[in-house]
Amino acid sequence: MLHYTIRRLLAIIPVLFIVSIIVFLIVHLTPGNPAFIILGEDSSPEAIEQLEQQLGLDKPMVIQYFDWLANIVVGDLGQSIYSEESVSQIIAERLGPTFSLMLVSMLLTLIIAIPTAIFIVWKRNTILDPIFLSGSLLGTSIPEFWLALLLVLGLGVTIPIFPVAGYLPITEDILGWIYHLLLPGIVLAAVEIGLIARMLRDSMLESVNQDYTKTARGKGLKESTVIMKHVFSNALIPTTTVIGVTIAGLLGGTIIIETIFTIPGIGQLLIDSIHRRDYPVIQGVVLFIAFVYVIINLIVDLLYAFLDPRIRYD
Structure with missing residues (x-):
């Protein structure tokens, strides 16, 4: 290893x-x-x-x-042309809002996608399955910017439930932190929920009628136990890959969402730097995003050995 x-x-x-x-x-x-x-x-x-x-x-x-x-x-990303600050320092100051938004959206995604996929596999021979397939396809097809504008208009302007702009650090107010990130988090999660739930459902269906699951049922285990103990655990490998790609892809999604909701994160920083032609900051941000991508892919590969004892990196 x-x-x-x-x-x-x-x-x-x-x-x-x-x-x-x-x-x-x-x-x-x-x-x-x-x-x-x-x-x-x-x-x-x-x-x-x-x-x-x-x-x-x-x-x-x-x-x-x-x-x-x-x-x-030597660890020096340069100096901003616009503000004359260190690029590394500027990026570090913007990490909190971006990672907070990614965390909220990823939690929403997993909390909804995983139970939904398990429930659909349990009810796989009912009308719920085609309804789920249609819903997941719709979710992955909705443009993030369109959904963001729609929610801002509906839940931020017409019915002012959520704030439509700004960010509050978690160190100042936990409830305010969640309150400001919930709406943009829903936008980012909407597309990923359908993708992860569909992948988990398909992976579980490949295992649900295998010989080892038939043996488990023959021993008298309940269907729910078979699904959770045998089917779900074997579907984690391909699903983990999709989750890893999703986490990395959230960095790209935050560029649009942070701009719409005026969240001072990495995405907003990149857009502002492009407008200012601030070369060092643009280069530093994109290089940082690429670094996060490859690190997440490495972590996902290492997780395989923990999820499946048969996998060894010798």
Whole structure:
């Protein structure tokens, strides 16, 4: 297990290296001059040129990239062009709202998706099964931004039950923290509930009529016991993969949702940095998201050995 973990951690390096090249090229090849945006439309060409020299934007792109890469190796993501703060510090300050939103949405997803899938497998030969399939397909097809705007209009404006903007840290007020994150959490969870519940249901149906489940029923076990003890446990491996991908994908979903609900997280930071042409912050945020993706994939792979004793990484 230790050797496998070390190999996977080393494999992260070339992945992040490729991601860094792609991100750097995309950011620097898009039109717009950060120096011009910072100084404003009334700035003189001399002032713009001087600021470009200060920021290192007058150097060839290859030199800019390797300077940036050398700083990343020692843990320095650079300095914001707009605020002149450390990019690492800016990202760290925005982690709380983003991870809070991901936590709330993931809890909502698992609390609803797992019991629903188990119940549908238990009632698999009834009309509830096709109703569930239609509902899960509808849930995964709804655009997040459309559902967010719909809920804001319905539950935030027409019937003002939830706040439509802002964020309250958990350290200040736990109930207020939940209250502000519940509506955006529902939006993020809506799509993932159908995906995870459908995956768990399909995986459980593959095991529900296997020989070992028939043997368990032949021994006199109740159907609910067979489903929970034998069927559900064997369906965890593929479902865990989907859950891992879902958690990583929530980082991408928060970009839209944080913008709509004005939550000061990583997604809002990325959007603001794009508008400001703040190269270091954009590069740092995207690289951070890529790092979270690969770490979550590693954790999911390691969980397989705990979920299924037959799996060994030798």
